[in-house]
Amino acid sequence: MRHFLKPSDLNAEERISVLNRARELKALTTPPTEQNLRVGGLYFNPSLRTRISWEQACWRLGASCQTINAGADSWKMEMNPHAVMDQDKQENIVEAAGVLGRYFHLLGVRSFPGTESWDVERTEPTLSAMCQYAGVPIVSLEGAMHHPCQSLADELTIREHFGNPEGLPVALVWAWHPNPLPMAVPQSFALQTALAGCDLRIVRPDGYDLDPEVMDEIRATGSKVTVTNDRAEGLKGVKVAYVKSWGSMPLWGQTDAEREFRSGLRDWQFDRNTWNLTDEAKVMHCLPVRRNVVLSGEMLESEHSLVFDEAENRLWAQAALIEHIAKREGLI
Amino acid sequence: MRHFLKPSDLNAEERISVLNRARELKALTTPPTEQNLRVGGLYFNPSLRTRISWEQACWRLGASCQTINAGADSWKMEMNPHAVMDQDKQENIVEAAGVLGRYFHLLGVRSFPGTESWDVERTEPTLSAMCQYAGVPIVSLEGAMHHPCQSLADELTIREHFGNPEGLPVALVWAWHPNPLPMAVPQSFALQTALAGCDLRIVRPDGYDLDPEVMDEIRATGSKVTVTNDRAEGLKGVKVAYVKSWGSMPLWGQTDAEREFRSGLRDWQFDRNTWNLTDEAKVMHCLPVRRNVVLSGEMLESEHSLVFDEAENRLWAQAALIEHIAKREGLI
Amino acid sequence: MRHFLKPSDLNAEERISVLNRARELKALTTPPTEQNLRVGGLYFNPSLRTRISWEQACWRLGASCQTINAGADSWKMEMNPHAVMDQDKQENIVEAAGVLGRYFHLLGVRSFPGTESWDVERTEPTLSAMCQYAGVPIVSLEGAMHHPCQSLADELTIREHFGNPEGLPVALVWAWHPNPLPMAVPQSFALQTALAGCDLRIVRPDGYDLDPEVMDEIRATGSKVTVTNDRAEGLKGVKVAYVKSWGSMPLWGQTDAEREFRSGLRDWQFDRNTWNLTDEAKVMHCLPVRRNVVLSGEMLESEHSLVFDEAENRLWAQAALIEHIAKREGLI
Numbered sequence: 001m002r003h004f005l006k007p008s009d010l011n012a013e014e015r016i017s018v019l020n021r022a023r024e025l026k027a028l029t030t031p032p033t034e035q036n037l038r039v040g041g042l043y044f045n046p047s048l049r050t051r052i053s054w055e056q057a058c059w060r061l062g063a064s065c066q067t068i069n070a071g072a073d074s075w076k077m078e079m080n081p082h083a084v085m086d087q088d089k090q091e092n093i094v095e096a097a098g099v100l101g102r103y104f105h106l107l108g109v110r111s112f113p114g115t116e117s118w119d120v121e122r123t124e125p126t127l128s129a130m131c132q133y134a135g136v137p138i139v140s141l142e143g144a145m146h147h148p149c150q151s152l153a154d155e156l157t158i159r160e161h162f163g164n165p166e167g168l169p170v171a172l173v174w175a176w177h178p179n180p181l182p183m184a185v186p187q188s189f190a191l192q193t194a195l196a197g198c199d200l201r202i203v204r205p206d207g208y209d210l211d212p213e214v215m216d217e218i219r220a221t222g223s224k225v226t227v228t229n230d231r232a233e234g235l236k237g238v239k240v241a242y243v244k245s246w247g248s249m250p251l252w253g254q255t256d257a258e259r260e261f262r263s264g265l266r267d268w269q270f271d272r273n274t275w276n277l278t279d280e281a282k283v284m285h286c287l288p289v290r291r292n293v294v295l296s297g298e299m300l301e302s303e304h305s306l307v308f309d310e311a312e313n314r315l316w317a318q319a320a321l322i323e324h325i326a327k328r329e330g331l332i
Numbered sequence: 333m334r335h336f337l338k339p340s341d342l343n344a345e346e347r348i349s350v351l352n353r354a355r356e357l358k359a360l361t362t363p364p365t366e367q368n369l370r371v372g373g374l375y376f377n378p379s380l381r382t383r384i385s386w387e388q389a390c391w392r393l394g395a396s397c398q399t400i401n402a403g404a405d406s407w408k409m410e411m412n413p414h415a416v417m418d419q420d421k422q423e424n425i426v427e428a429a430g431v432l433g434r435y436f437h438l439l440g441v442r443s444f445p446g447t448e449s450w451d452v453e454r455t456e457p458t459l460s461a462m463c464q465y466a467g468v469p470i471v472s473l474e475g476a477m478h479h480p481c482q483s484l485a486d487e488l489t490i491r492e493h494f495g496n497p498e499g500l501p502v503a504l505v506w507a508w509h510p511n512p513l514p515m516a517v518p519q520s521f522a523l524q525t526a527l528a529g530c531d532l533r534i535v536r537p538d539g540y541d542l543d544p545e546v547m548d549e550i551r552a553t554g555s556k557v558t559v560t561n562d563r564a565e566g567l568k569g570v571k572v573a574y575v576k577s578w579g580s581m582p583l584w585g586q587t588d589a590e591r592e593f594r595s596g597l598r599d600w601q602f603d604r605n606t607w608n609l610t611d612e613a614k615v616m617h618c619l620p621v622r623r624n625v626v627l628s629g630e631m632l633e634s635e636h637s638l639v640f641d642e643a644e645n646r647l648w649a650q651a652a653l654i655e656h657i658a659k660r661e662g663l664i
Numbered sequence: 665m666r667h668f669l670k671p672s673d674l675n676a677e678e679r680i681s682v683l684n685r686a687r688e689l690k691a692l693t694t695p696p697t698e699q700n701l702r703v704g705g706l707y708f709n710p711s712l713r714t715r716i717s718w719e720q721a722c723w724r725l726g727a728s729c730q731t732i733n734a735g736a737d738s739w740k741m742e743m744n745p746h747a748v749m750d751q752d753k754q755e756n757i758v759e760a761a762g763v764l765g766r767y768f769h770l771l772g773v774r775s776f777p778g779t780e781s782w783d784v785e786r787t788e789p790t791l792s793a794m795c796q797y798a799g800v801p802i803v804s805l806e807g808a809m810h811h812p813c814q815s816l817a818d819e820l821t822i823r824e825h826f827g828n829p830e831g832l833p834v835a836l837v838w839a840w841h842p843n844p845l846p847m848a849v850p851q852s853f854a855l856q857t858a859l860a861g862c863d864l865r866i867v868r869p870d871g872y873d874l875d876p877e878v879m880d881e882i883r884a885t886g887s888k889v890t891v892t893n894d895r896a897e898g899l900k901g902v903k904v905a906y907v908k909s910w911g912s913m914p915l916w917g918q919t920d921a922e923r924e925f926r927s928g929l930r931d932w933q934f935d936r937n938t939w940n941l942t943d944e945a946k947v948m949h950c951l952p953v954r955r956n957v958v959l960s961g962e963m964l965e966s967e968h969s970l971v972f973d974e975a976e977n978r979l980w981a982q983a984a985l986i987e988h989i990a991k992r993e994g995l996i
Contacts, residue, residue: 038720046407048428052398052435056370059396064723066716075710075952084956086842091952095964095971096712099951102976103716178418287431288407288423292416300427307427312434378739380760384730384767388702391728510750619763620739620755624748632759639759644766 007148007192018152018320037063037332039322040104041141044070044111044126049287050141050149053314054108060319061326068100079125093126097133105331106137106322112182113144118252122211137325145211147184150286151192152321153313157306158193158240160313161282166197171238171278173231174204175294176268180247180258185286187214189242194221202227203234205265207248231268235277242284243270245294271296275304282306339480339524350484350652369395369664371654372436373473376402376443376458381619382473382481385646386440392651393658400432411457425458429465437663438469438654444514445476450584454543469657477543479516482618483524484653485645489638490528490572492645493614498529502572503610505563506536507626508600512579512590517618519546521574526553534559535566537597539580563600567609574616575602575627603628607636614638671812671856682816682984701727701996703986704768705805708734708775708790713951714805714813717978718772724983727990732764743789757790761797769995770801770986776846777808782916786875801989809875811848814950815856816985817977821970822860822904824977825946830861835902835942837895838868839958840932844911844922849950851878853906858882858889866891867898869929871912895932899941906948907934909958935960939968946970 039058041051051067058065070077077096078089085092100107109130113121121144130138140148158165170193172186187210193200200218202210206229209215218225228234235241251258269292275281283295283305291297299305326332371390373383383399390397402409409428410421417424432439441462445453453476462470472480490497502525504518519542525532532550534542538561541547550557560566567573583590601624607613615627615637623629631637658664703722705715715731722729734741741760742753749756764771773794777785785808794802804812822829834857836850851874857864864882866874870893873879882889892898899905915922933956939945947959947969955961963969990996 040716048400048407048423049431049435052372052400052432055398056396056435064720066719068712068716075712078955081961082956085954086957090954091712092955094955094961095951095953098972099713099975100716102972103713103720103979287427289427290417290422291410291413291424291426293418297413297426308430308434311431315435380732380739380755381763381767384704384732384764387730388728388767619759621759622749622754623742623756623758624746625750629745629758640762640766643763647767 007146007151007188007195012195014324018317018324037061037106037322037326038104039063039065039106039108040100041065041067041108042070042100042110042130043067043141044109045142047110047141049311049314050110053311053318054141054149056315057318057322060315061323063322063326066104079129081129093129094133097130098135101133101135104136106139106325106329107134108139108141109143110141111143112184113252115253115255118211118249121252122213137329139321139325142182142184144182145184145214146188146191147286148188148192149314149318149321150185150310151188153310153317154189154242154284154286155192155196156313156317157284157309158196160309161306162239165193168198168240169201169238169279170198170240170242171201171203171235171281172242172244173235173270173274174208174268175243175245175270176262176266177245177290177294178259180251180255180262181245183211183246183249186242186244186246187211189244190214191218191221194218194223194225197221197223199224200226201234201238203229203231205229205262205268207250207261208246209249211249231274232277235274235281237279238281239279240284241270241275241278241281243295244285245290269293269296270299272298275299280304284310287311339478339483339520339527346656350649350656369393369438369654369658370436371395371397371438371440372432373397373399373440374402374432374442374462375399375473376441377474379442379473381643381646382442385643385650386473388647389650389654392647393655395654395658398436411461413461425461426465429462430467433466433468436468438471438657438661439466440471440473441475442473443475444516445584447585447587450543450581453584454545469661471653471657474514474516476514477516477546478520478523479618480520480524481646481650481653482517482642483520485642485649486521486574486616486618487524487528488645488649489616489641490525490614492641493638494571497525500530500572501533501570501611502530502574503533503535503567503570503613504574504576505567505602505606506540506600507575507577507602508594508598509577509622509626510591512583512587512594513577515543515578515581518574518576518578519543521576522546523550526550526555526557529553529555531556532558533566533570535561535563537561537594537600539582539593540578541581543581563606564609567606567613569611570613571611572616573602573607573610573613576617577622577626601625601628602631604630607631612636616642619643671810671815671852671859678988682981682988701725701770701990702768703727703729703770703772704764705729705731705772706734706764706774706794707731707805708773709806711774711805713975713978714774717975717982718805720979721982721986724979725987725990727986730768743793745793757793758797761794762799765798765800768800770803770989770993771798772803772805773807774805775807776848777916779917779919782875782913785916786877801993803985803989806846806848808846809848809878810852810855811950812852812856813978813982813985814849814974815852817974817981818853818906818948818950819856819860820977820981821948821973822857824973825970826903829857832862832904833865833902833943834862834904834906835865835867835899835945836906836908837899837934837938838872838932839907839909839934840926840930841909841954841958842923844915844919844926845909847875847910847913850906850908850910851875853908854878855882858885858887861885861887863888864890865898865902867893867895869893869926869932871914871925872910873913875913895938896941899938899945901943902945903943904948905934905939905942905945907959908949909954933957933960934963936962939963944968948974951975
């Protein structure tokens with residue numbers, strides 16, 4: 001059995017097939033007939049787009065969907081299978097995962113990284129345990145390393161506007177934010193667009209590199225990749241600017257030190273002046289966004305913004321993905 | 333595009349048509365065939381009847397429905413589109429509304445007034461922003477000024493018991509409550525029954541007037557309206573007593589001063605003695621109700637109480653309303 | 665109208681009929697056609713299996729289901745119908761129950777015991793009020809005295825593995841836990857297996873007797889029942905070991921005193937050595953379980969464990985139960 005934890009967990013043929021099917025589904029005016037497919041969504045963190053679009057994607061296919069907010073409407077969960085559970089945790093992830101695997105044919109899981117060192121967080125303790133113990137396909141709804149449903153929707157959005165994106169100049173641009181944010185969205189976007197054959201520019205201040213394993217995988221695609229700390233150079237000629245803030249891996253979990261480190265970078269807001277460095281780029285962001293901090297309100301409201309298209313496309317991309325997995329795994 | 337924010341947002345013909353359709357739907361034993369209509373409910377405040385009846389109304393029509401509890405299972409929301417979001421708020425209402433407008437064809441929103449001055453609260457900052465930015469019809473599930481789904485259900489309830497209510501003597505009666513409560517329910521009830529042509533009595537202590545704009549709209553209906561602080565006079569001959577507590581507008585947001593102001597009014601409980609002043613009136617309340625404070629347990633349990641009919645009718649009124657809006661706006 | 669609050673609320677014929685139907689439903693690959701049945705789930709306590717399986721059971725029948733987390737996504741509830749509600753509670757259970765009875769044809773309710781004396785808690789104040797005021801059939805999703813949906817699923821699980829369990833040697837085995845836990849699961853399991861004709865052993869330390877009323881009802885079944893504090897004697901020859909921790913009734917609500925009382929009983933963990941006292945028993949537990957405290961990880965992961973079967977069977981048992989009640993009460 002295969003899971004879906006990062007963009008490359010679909011091979012090229014599968015990925016294109018899923019993206020094409022997403023567009024077909026979007027164009028349908030009536031859903032397929034009801035199917036006996038039970039899907040869950042397990043959230044260790046807040047969500048808005050993710051929960052709504054995940055549930056709607058299931059319903060669109062005639063599947064059912066249930067949401068579990070871990071620790072809020074369920075029991076406190078112990079993540080260590082070997083723990084002697086005589087403290088306050090009430091359920092071990094081994095049992096929770098096993099039970100969820102009996103109730104659901106397929107399970108989406110959101111688990112942001114914690115404040116352990118990056119060496120620990122990058123191993124995705126929660127997602128890995130779910131994959132190991134649930135016995136059903138797991139779809140990442142954002143982990144420490146990747147947010148593959150987001151980047152699938154992002155590629156769908158790029159294809160809607162540009163057709164086949166091979167060779168398309170696309171930039172991932174770091175932006176200042178009051179807090180160090182997770183790496184999952186930028187890493188998945190970079191890998192997704194490299195897989196799609198884009199001419200990828202990663203534009204970030206020194207100290208904000210992506211995870212080396214992700215960079216290796218990006219380079220292995222054979223697509224052109226440029227990494228630079230010079231916004232003028234990086235944004236020159238780009239047709240898509242994907243704006244995002246993320247944290248510094250060497251300072252992961254050290255919030256105060258990281259804030260100090262980024263204190264001089266507040267001018268990395270993406271505003272009209274930054275946009276003028278591009279070739280009339282479409283502006284993308286996964287949302288939620290710190291308005292007038294990460295992106296200026298002006299750019300968010302401009303005709304160049306695709307942020308709402310991206311959000312809507314979560315629904316269609318995920319519906320196609322679930323259908324693909326359900327067929328692939330013989331669930332429907 | 334039109335929204336539904338107050339009772340008069342349906343014209344007379346529409347309102348009657350919706351109410352008649354509500355009764356038809358209630359009499360149906362099977363729902364219409366499934367429709368591809370996606371409805372949301374966004375709650376900034378607690379609910380019981382509202383969420384349940386809103387979801388059931390959607391399902392009754394074959395539509396889907398999703399509930400979002402703002403700030404609990406989603407991100408902290410910034411209400412000012414111009415804010416520089418470098419503090420703790422994670423998502424601006426401009427983006428949140430825009431995204432929800434992509435996921436839903438129609439959106440219910442509950443947003444109680446806050447503790448700003450009444451001059452501010454009466455402008456409905458949250459509902460107004462949703463109307464401005466969501467791009468889909470918004471249905472108020474209670475704002476500062478109105479609770480129009482409640483009063484639609486209330487009129488349905490009155491019609492079930494009295495037929496055409498033109499000329500029917502109906503009283504809105506203030507009651508004591510430990511806290512100053514919102515104005516939405518009493519204001520919508522008064523306007524709704526005036527629109528229906530009732531002989532309306534507003535019976536409240538001095539200092540508890542309804543908003544002048546609502547009073548102007550009530551008077552503009554041409555229906556008979558009496559305002560009095562004398563319960564014996566106001567309740568004489570009435571067939572319906574709608575019991576409700578609400579706050580004093582001049583003291584809005586000044587909880588302690590308001591409590592002091594109402595300290596002498598505790599005898600404004602609606603009990604058997606108060607009921608004896610009416611002409612065997614049906615007793616109504618929107619619920620939740622402070623039992624033995626606002627209404628005596630005896631009256632709540634009496635054969636004259638319609639409180640459960642009102643609650644049930646939320647479902648049928650809302651189903652008819654959603655269908656009406658969906659047809660009107662070309663959504664189905 | 666009848667409710668379902670404990671295992672014996674179904675007579676023998678009904679119980680067998682429900683269990684057989686559960687297996688039929690489980691074998692179906694497509695659900696019955698949609699039915700106009702509205703079901704609710706009202707939770708005063710956390711849940712994972714219960715909410716998921718309750719909702720899925722409804723959907724499996726084509727019914728709708730809505731979840732209400734009392735006090736979280738609804739109003740604060742006053743349990744005393746005679747209270748003068750001038751404090752912080754916003755809605756009385758009389759009104760809440762009456763309203764829910766208008767929205768739902770059938771209502772599941774979970775209400776764990778509080779910390780009043782056992783004499784009070786055993787009367788099930790919340791479940792009793794719901795039965796009295798809701799006007800629709802109530803299904804207990806766990807009260808102070810019983811968890812009958814769990815034990816129905818447990819009997820289904822036993823029947824799947826052993827066929828007709830008449831005469832089957834079955835043990836309910838107490839286990840140490842850091843906190844005194846409710847009595848509902850062990851009491852329902854004991855009664856359920858006695859009703860099924862098992863040879864029941866209740867194996868627990870002195871001071872951990874079940875409620876006398878439950879014991880009377882168990883003895884009235886005519887099935888063989890043994891109560892012992894000797895694990896070797898009690899587990900000899902048993903084919904099923906149902907492991908569970910529960911509290912000491914005489915010390916109910918006195919958490920510190922109870923913890924002191926059980927401080928010498930930590931060796932009542934069910935591990936490989938305990939299992940060796942049985943006749944290769946299947947090991948059952950309702951979950952959530954304190955791993956390596958109540959049950960060793962080794963036993964939970966062994967081929968003898970049925971804990972996931974039990975959890976899955978909640979779904980099928982409840983679906984059959986709801987269908988049974990809905991037909992019995994003329995709801996479908």
